[in-house]
Amino acid sequence: MAVKKPFQTDIENIRKRAREHIDKGAVTSGYKADRETVIKLLNEALATEIVCVLRYKYHYYMAPGIHSQSVKSEFLEHANEEQVHADRIAERITQLNGTPNFNPEGLLSRSHADYVPGDDLVDMIKEDLVAERIAVDSYREIVTYLGEDDPTTRRMMEEILAQEEEHAEDMATLLENLGKKGEPAKPAVA
Numbered sequence: 431m432a433v434k435k436p437f438q439t440d441i442e443n444i445r446k447r448a449r450e451h452i453d454k455g456a457v458t459s460g461y462k463a464d465r466e467t468v469i470k471l472l473n474e475a476l477a478t479e480i481v482c483v484l485r486y487k488y489h490y491y492m493a494p495g496i497h498s499q500s501v502k503s504e505f506l507e508h509a510n511e512e513q514v515h516a517d518r519i520a521e522r523i524t525q526l527n528g529t530p531n532f533n534p535e536g537l538l539s540r541s542h543a544d545y546v547p548g549d550d551l552v553d554m555i556k557e558d559l560v561a562e563r564i565a566v567d568s569y570r571e572i573v574t575y576l577g578e579d580d581p582t583t584r585r586m587m588e589e590i591l592a593q594e595e596e597h598a599e600d601m602a603t604l605l606e607n608l609g610k611k612g613e614p615a616k617p618a619v620a
């Protein structure tokens with residue numbers, strides 16, 4: 431027989447605390463994470479998403495060659511999804527009483543991923559794959575850092591992470607279709 435796990439809470443205390451500090455909105459005294467650090471991490475993720483939107487848009491408009499129609503639509507789809515990620519992250523920052531940083535100044539240094547235009551279609555896809563792989567690793571670290579301290583932010587980042595993994599897979603498939611799977615990416619620009 432399964433052992434019943436008791437749910438213990440002091441609802442009177444929660445009610446009392448909820449009435450205090452209502453200026454803090456969704457951030458209650460039960461919020462366990464380091465809010466400043468979470469907002470900083472989210473602003474870095476926001477910058478990463480904006481850089482990804484810009485890179486995919488550039489690739490959408492500039493994709494050359496006969497293969498490019500289907501690849502272009504993939505670029506556009508990803509650009510739109512990165513925009514949705516940016517909006518979700520910005521929304522969460524405001525819920526945490528932080529300020530989403532949309533300042534173009536310093537955008538690239540806040541972003542985890544680089545903005546590399548790419549010289550030809552294969553190069554573009556490779557750079558997108560590299561950027562997705564950077565997002566995957568850095569978002570996974572954010573998820574681990576958040577742990578049980580901020581389940582709402584963690585869940586959002588987990589959902590975004592899952593989509594970045596799909597994006598990486600999509601780019602890998604495009605490379606495979608073009609017969610370029612297994613070719614190395616160019617070294618990072620210093």
Ligand SMILES: [Fe+2]
Pocket residue numbers: 479482511512515590594
């Ligand atoms: Fe994204």
Ligand SMILES: [Fe+2]
Pocket residue numbers: 482508512562565593594597
């Ligand atoms: Fe992505």
